[in-house]
Amino acid sequence: MTDVAERKQDRIARRQVDKFDARRTELAVATLHTLAELGYARTSLREIAQNSEFSHGVLHYYFADKRDLITEAVRQYEVVCVTRYDEVVAGATSSEQLRDGFVAMFFDTLTEDATLHRLWYDLRNQSLFDESFRADVLEIDGHREAMVWRVISRYAELRGGEPAGSPAVAYVTLDGVFQRALLHHLAGDAGAVARLRDELPAVMDLLVTDAG
Known part of the structure; x- marks a missing residue:
């Protein structure tokens, strides 16, 4: 086989892989809300198919099992x-603006995307028992940690600390507040959520040492 032919075959193979990965992403995103509603324990590929527009055969072709699909769905989210x-971080010109913007978005996403956040915590809890989840969960957790650190680092900088x-x-610290607020939100305890919202600015202050 000539070098030209080999390169052509490589390009075709890469395109096929790219198409396969793109379809996996599409299916994971499309079934995300179904997964969030059902949760890990109550979910199988067949049940997901019954609650979505995709056949069981299609899902099984692109995903080895429900663990594979749920992990990919959470990863895309x-x-x-x-x-x-x-x-919020990029646009803030004062520590107060950053703090207020962060708190507002923190609780907005908690209420607007509650079932999706619930799915994440479900997956993270499962990783305590199922080792096959752990590498993916730790990777996602690392990205979430970096996100929080960008907020706190900028908040400290704006405060001069x-x-x-x-x-x-x-x-x-912040994830603990979020998970507790999510639990109270799902339980319908708006008062407890409001109290946590009021306390979050003080929690942020605990994570920053002021200059001097």
Whole structure:
């Protein structure tokens, strides 16, 4: 086989892989809300197919099992999530503006995308028991940690100070508030959610050491 023919075959093979990956992404995004409604334990590829426009055969062709589909769906959702606060960070000219913008978006996404966030926590909890999830969960968690760190680093900078702890500490602190608020939101306890919203600015302050 000539070099030209080999290169042509390589290009064809790459295009086929790209098309396959693109279709996986499309299917994962399209079934995301179904997955979020059903959750991990109640979901199978057949049940997802019954609750979506896609056949079981199509889903099974592109995904090995429900773990594969759920992981890909959450990964695609996180692509959007991990840049959610970047506009707030980039546009803030004062620490108060950044804090208020972050708090508003923090609780807006909690209420607007509650089932999708629930799916993420479901997947993360499953990774404690199912080792096959862990690498993907840790990768996604790392992106979420970096997102939070961008917020806290900029908040500290605007206050003329420094972050008080590590990226991991900042992340688990704010993620803990978010998960608790999500639980109360799903339980219909608006008062508890409102109290957490009122307390979040003070939590952010705990993560920053002021100059001097």
